[in-house]
Amino acid sequence: xxxxxxxxxxxxxxxxxxxxxxxxxxxxxxxxxxxxxxxxxxxxxxxxxxxxxxxxxxxxxxxxxxxxxxxxxxxxxxxxxxxxxxxxxxxxxxxxxxxxxxxxxxxxxxxxx
Amino acid sequence: xxxxxxxxxxxxxxxxxxxxxxxxxxxxxxxxxxxxxxxxxxxxxxxxxxxxxxxxxxxxxxxxxxxxxxxxxxxxxxxxxxxxxxxxxxxxxxxxxxxxxxxxxxxxxxxxxx
Numbered sequence: 200x201x202x203x204x205x206x207x208x209x210x211x212x213x214x215x216x217x218x219x220x221x222x223x224x225x226x227x228x229x230x231x232x233x234x235x236x237x238x239x240x241x242x243x244x245x246x247x248x249x250x251x252x253x254x255x256x257x258x259x260x261x262x263x264x265x266x267x268x269x270x271x272x273x274x275x276x277x278x279x280x281x282x283x284x285x286x287x288x289x290x291x292x293x294x295x296x297x298x299x300x301x302x303x304x305x306x307x308x309x310x311x312x
Numbered sequence: 313x314x315x316x317x318x319x320x321x322x323x324x325x326x327x328x329x330x331x332x333x334x335x336x337x338x339x340x341x342x343x344x345x346x347x348x349x350x351x352x353x354x355x356x357x358x359x360x361x362x363x364x365x366x367x368x369x370x371x372x373x374x375x376x377x378x379x380x381x382x383x384x385x386x387x388x389x390x391x392x393x394x395x396x397x398x399x400x401x402x403x404x405x406x407x408x409x410x411x412x413x414x415x416x417x418x419x420x421x422x423x424x425x426x
Contacts, residue, residue, distance in 0.1 A: 203354070240422070242417050242420050243403065243405075298360050299368070302356075305354065
């Protein structure tokens with residue numbers, strides 16, 4: 200059974216810092232991995248999708264990496280801003296033809312002005 | 313191009329009542345997924361539907377919960393005789409295809425059972 204763990208559960212950083220959020224998964228046979236952002240009381244916004252054949256994806260100040268063999272992904276946020284404050288969720292798609300995303304519990308990020 | 317639309321955003325029901333949650337997928341998407349987020353828990357898969365078909369309901373509680381995605385209209389998640397433990401955020405996602413395609417999520421419906 201796939202399990203996804205996100206560490207730390209919460210993180211507080213001053214504005215302008217670069218930071219890394221971690222995601223690990225127990226079964227390396229994944230098809231893709233997706234990072235989401237969730238604002239309080241809101242839905243999920245897809246940030247980056249990494250296929251299993253890829254090692255990283257970039258969008259603006261965000262960079263996500265994937266090391267499938269070790270069961271790890273990181274989300275790097277450069278030059279953090281108060282508007283980045285949210286909960287960041289990692290989700291894995293178990294395999295080709297599957298469709299059930301397995302989510303971690305998230306990392307709650309606070310960027311202090 | 314509107315995203316995934318869920319309504320209502322907030323729903324309050326008394327114990328024993330029925331809750332109906334609606335989800336309209338993104339335009340062009342025919343695959344719908346429902347997830348539940350309990351307090352302090354991660355999102356858990358409930359059910360996967362295509363038009364007029366339930367593909368996988370392995371995450372649905374055995375009783376009181378049902379889902380449909382009719383030929384016309386939104387997908388409906390129905391919870392009969394709600395109990396306090398049903399209080400949660402229910403999210404709908406849609407995709408253009410199964411598995412390897414990106415899933416887009418709605419804003420969610422927050423159900424509170426009093």
